[in-house]
Amino acid sequence: MQLPDATAPSATQTLKVIALANQKGGVAKTTTTLNLAVAFAEEGHRVLCIDMDPQGNLTMSQGIDPDTLERSMYDVLVHHVPIREVIQKREVDVACASIDLAGAEIAMSTMIGRERSLQKALKDIEGDYDFAFIDTPPSLGLLTINALTAAHKVIVPVQCEYLSMRGLIQLQNTLAMIRENLNPNVDIEGILPTLVDTRTLHAKEAIELLEENFGDRVFASRIRKTIRFAEAPVKGMSVLKYDPDGVAAHSYRQLAKEVLSNANR
Ligand SMILES: Nc1ncnc2c1ncn2[C@@H]1O[C@H](COP(=O)(O)OP(=O)(O)OP(=O)(O)O)[C@@H](O)[C@H]1O
Numbered sequence: 001m002q003l004p005d006a007t008a009p010s011a012t013q014t015l016k017v018i019a020l021a022n023q024k025g026g027v028a029k030t031t032t033t034l035n036l037a038v039a040f041a042e043e044g045h046r047v048l049c050i051d052m053d054p055q056g057n058l059t060m061s062q063g064i065d066p067d068t069l070e071r072s073m074y075d076v077l078v079h080h081v082p083i084r085e086v087i088q089k090r091e092v093d094v095a096c097a098s099i100d101l102a103g104a105e106i107a108m109s110t111m112i113g114r115e116r117s118l119q120k121a122l123k124d125i126e127g128d129y130d131f132a133f134i135d136t137p138p139s140l141g142l143l144t145i146n147a148l149t150a151a152h153k154v155i156v157p158v159q160c161e162y163l164s165m166r167g168l169i170q171l172q173n174t175l176a177m178i179r180e181n182l183n184p185n186v187d188i189e190g191i192l193p194t195l196v197d198t199r200t201l202h203a204k205e206a207i208e209l210l211e212e213n214f215g216d217r218v219f220a221s222r223i224r225k226t227i228r229f230a231e232a233p234v235k236g237m238s239v240l241k242y243d244p245d246g247v248a249a250h251s252y253r254q255l256a257k258e259v260l261s262n263a264n265r
């Protein structure tokens with residue numbers, strides 16, 4: 001992995017926050033958060049991943065046991081503990097979550113400014129990272145709203161099947177509400193076809209339908225279905241580390257290039 005230095009392209013940037021969101025479960029939000037972040041780190045950027053999902057899958061996928069954490073994103077959001085205190089250094093830095101985060105939505109519900117808890121927490125570390133990638137749970141509740149309020153851009157992983165498309169309308173409505181009330185500039189960076197089974201006509205048709213509806217917002221990068229993505233987290237690794245020369249690693253490096261070139265538009 002390339003180490004960031006003063007000459008890295010990131011040195012003059014300010015923190016850019018990208019949330020990975022889709023209220024549908026199992027569409028590769030967590031997989032994309034980690035592997036895209038590692039691909040950015042390979043390019044020399046200083047990267048933080050933030051686990052906003054009580055399932056703690058992102059935390060676990062870097063080999064961290066959520067049950068052993070003394071403090072987690074719950075304490076950051078609810079008790080305003082500095083986010084630095086819940087960051088662990090692995091392939092990339094991870095702000096960790098555990099199951100107690102499931103209680104955060106209720107604990108925050110009576111707080112003034114409850115939608116901005118994460119945004120405020122990030123102020124502390126603005127100078128420490130170039131990019132923060134936020135993994136969100138499969139819902140449009142207060143945790144996801146915190147992520148969308150803190151974010152500059154949203155990447156939406158979509159499993160290529162017809163039923164997944166319908167959920168996108170709901171996500172767009174939530175984003176419109178966030179723009180109106182909380183974060184005027186947040187927008188979709190891109191829609192990422194994931195779990196693509198290139199052998200099936202259905203996947204091809206689903207991607208065509210996505211492109212008809214969302215045009216050039218659909219990334220050119222596609223993430224194909226491969227068993228590597230199930231194997232890597234068991235070892236506590238990204239696919240970029242587990243199988244550095246494989247197709248899976250390559251597809252996330254491609255995506256990183258695409259996101260970075262969009263940023264320079
Ligand atoms: N390209 C892929 N090919 C094969 N399996 C994949 C791929 N991407 C992800 N997976 C597997 O699919 C499952 C769901 O992925 P992941 O956990 O990233 O989805 P998610 O959207 O974060 O789910 P949740 O909504 O529960 O948080 C995991 O077991 C993961 O290993």
Ligand SMILES: [Mg+2]
Binds near residue numbers: 031053135137
């Ligand atoms: Mg997940």
